[in-house]
Amino acid sequence: MVKGLLKKVTVGILSTVMIFSLVSCSNSKEAGQKPSGIVDKIKQSKKIILATNPEFPPFEFRTVKSGKSEVVGADIALAQEIAKDLGVKLEIKSMNFDGLLEALNAGNIDMVVAGMTPTDKRRQSVDFSELYYKDSPQTLLIRKENAGKIKSVNDLKGLTVGAQKGSIQEEIVKNEFKASKPKAVANIPNLIQELKNKNIDALVLEKVVAEQWIKKTGTDITMAPFEVGVNYSGIAVAIKKGNKDLVDSVNKTIARVEKENLMQKFIKDANALNEKK
Numbered sequence: 447m448v449k450g451l452l453k454k455v456t457v458g459i460l461s462t463v464m465i466f467s468l469v470s471c472s473n474s475k476e477a478g479q480k481p482s483g484i485v486d487k488i489k490q491s492k493k494i495i496l497a498t499n500p501e502f503p504p505f506e507f508r509t510v511k512s513g514k515s516e517v518v519g520a521d522i523a524l525a526q527e528i529a530k531d532l533g534v535k536l537e538i539k540s541m542n543f544d545g546l547l548e549a550l551n552a553g554n555i556d557m558v559v560a561g562m563t564p565t566d567k568r569r570q571s572v573d574f575s576e577l578y579y580k581d582s583p584q585t586l587l588i589r590k591e592n593a594g595k596i597k598s599v600n601d602l603k604g605l606t607v608g609a610q611k612g613s614i615q616e617e618i619v620k621n622e623f624k625a626s627k628p629k630a631v632a633n634i635p636n637l638i639q640e641l642k643n644k645n646i647d648a649l650v651l652e653k654v655v656a657e658q659w660i661k662k663t664g665t666d667i668t669m670a671p672f673e674v675g676v677n678y679s680g681i682a683v684a685i686k687k688g689n690k691d692l693v694d695s696v697n698k699t700i701a702r703v704e705k706e707n708l709m710q711k712f713i714k715d716a717n718a719l720n721e722k723k
Contacts, residue, residue, distance in 0.1 A: 483689070483691040483692075484556065484686075484689040484691060484692045485532065485691040485692055485695055486691075488532060488534055488556060488692070489532060489533065489534060491534075492534050492535060493529075493534050493535045493536070493537050494525075494528065494529050494532060494534050494535075494536060494537070494556045494557065495537045495539060495554075495555045495556045495557075496522075496525045496536060496537065496538050496539065496555065496556070496557055496558070496559055497538075497539045497540075497541055497546050497549050497550065497554075497555040497557075497558050497560070498517065498521060498522070498538065498539075498540060498541075498546070498558065498559055498560040499540065499541065499542060499543040499546065499560050500517045500519070500540050501543075501610075501633060501634040501635060502519075502521075502560065502561045502634065502652075502655055503519060503655060503658040503659070503662075503716065503717075503720045504519055504520050504654065504655075504658055504713050504716035504717045504720055505519050505520050505521040505560070505561040505655070505681075505713075505716070506518070506519040506520075506521045506522055506559075506560060506561065507519050507658075507716075507720055509719060509720070517538050517540060518716065518719060519712075519716045519720075520579075520709065520712035520713045520715075520716045521559040521560065521561060522536075522538070522559070523708075523712040523715070523716070524559060524578060524683075524699075524700075524703060524708075524709065524712060525538075525557075525559045527699050527702075527703055527708070528557075528683075528695070528696055528699045531695065531698065531699045531702070532695060539554075539555060542611075542612075542632045542633070543560065543610055543611065543612050543613055543632070544610075544611045544612025544613075544632060545612075546558045546560055546562070546612075546684070547568065547571060547572055547684060550572060550684060550685070550686050551571060551572065551686060551687075553686070556685075556686075556692065557683050557684065557685050557692070557696070558572075558683065558684035558685075559683050559684075560684075561579075561652065561655070561681050562681060562682065562683075562684055563582070563614045563678055563679070563680055563681060563682070564577075564680065564682045564684075565614060565617070565678070567617075568684070571687070572684045572685065572686060572687060573684070573685050573686070573687050573688075573689070573690075573693055574682040574683065574684055574685070574693075575682045575683040575685065575693055575696045575697050575700055576682065576697050576700050576701075577680040577681060577682050578681060578682060578683065578700045578703065578704070578709060579680065579681040579709060579713075580679065580680050580681075581654075581679075582652050582653070582654065582679050582680060582681055583652070583653045583673050583675075583676075583679065584614075584615065584618060584650060584651070584652055584653065584673060584674050584675035584676075584678060584679075585650075585651060585652070585653040585656050585669045585670065585673055585674065586607075586648045586649065586650055586651075586669065586670035586672070586674060587638075587641060587648065587649040587650075587651055587656050587659065587660070587667050587668070587669060587670075588641075588647065588648045588649075588667065588668060588669070588670050589641065589642070589644070589647075589666060589667055589668075590665070590666055590667060590668045591666075592647065593668055593670075593671075596647075596648065596670050597670070597671060597672070598672060599622060599623060599672075599674065600625075602623055602625070602626045602647065602648060603625040603626065604625065604626065604627070605626050605627065605647035605648065606626065606627040606628075606629050606645070606646045606647050606648075607619050607623045607626045607627070607628060607629070607646065607647065607648045607649070607650065608628075608629045608630070608631060608637045608640055608641065608646040608648070608649045608650070609628070609629075609630055609631075609637070609649065609650045610630070610631065610632070610633070610634055610637065611630040611631060611632045612630075614675065614678045615650040615651060615652075615675070616628070616630050617678070618650050618674055618675040618678060619650055622674055622675065629645075629646055634651075634655075634659070637649050638659055638663055638667070641667060642663070642666060642667065648670065650674060650675065653669070653673070654713070656669055657669075658717065658720055658721075661720075661721055662720065662721075683696050683700075
């Protein structure tokens with residue numbers, strides 16, 4: 447009787463010990479598990495790293511706050527919403543436009559939000575979110591003195607047309623201005639200066655961006671009376687291939703932003719801020 451009771455007690459103790467051991471091992475494995483996807487890694491690091499080219503108002507540009515230069519704009523406001531929905535902080539890295547996708551594929555950043563259009567060529571190397579801005583016609587900036595001379599693409603025959611290096615505007619110049627001389631420059635401010643200094647005769651920019659540069663740089667430049675690049679429209683977030691979980695997360699934020707009509711507010715606020723600079 448006593449032996450049987452002791453045997454039962456012993457078995458019970460051993461069983462309890464085994465259960466606690468299994469639970470402990472399970473918890474240790476879970477604690478030591480590596481993140482299963484990029485979203486898990488982002489949450490574990492408590493930050494998402496964005497790369498952009500802050501020369502593209504109202505989407506991204508620099509302003510001075512409390513004596514410190516900061517990158518702001520509609521794209522940055524969207525990126526803040528993406529970070530908020532993930533429960534992490536946003537870290538911003540600035541670089542030349544033509545180096546953005548290279549940095550993304552190198553794994554140095556998590557996403558590119560830089561007024562970027564998802565062309566077929568770009569889709570070969572990276573994935574894109576849904577479009578978060580769809581009304582993005584392209585235009586030509588010209589000097590006002592030439593406003594009466596440049597009324598169509600044909601009027602640019604033999605003239606020099608500039609665009610930012612690595613941008614869709616560079617593609618537009620190559621594809622639509624074949625009788626012109628193309629000139630690609632890394633930075634938009636330098637292109638504006640090239641136009642003013644008469645080193646180029648026209649500059650392809652997104653219309654909403656061109657409007658901001660006209661307001662910021664004086665009255666000697668204007669838009670040509672015709673649109674170009676009609677097949678190049680829409681802006682999306684670029685994400686490294688294979689990171690579907692991040693694409694899905696970004697798309698959820700874009701859907702919410704669209705439902706709440708926030709993008710137009712972001713652009714309006716960014717325009718107002720840029721015009722105060």
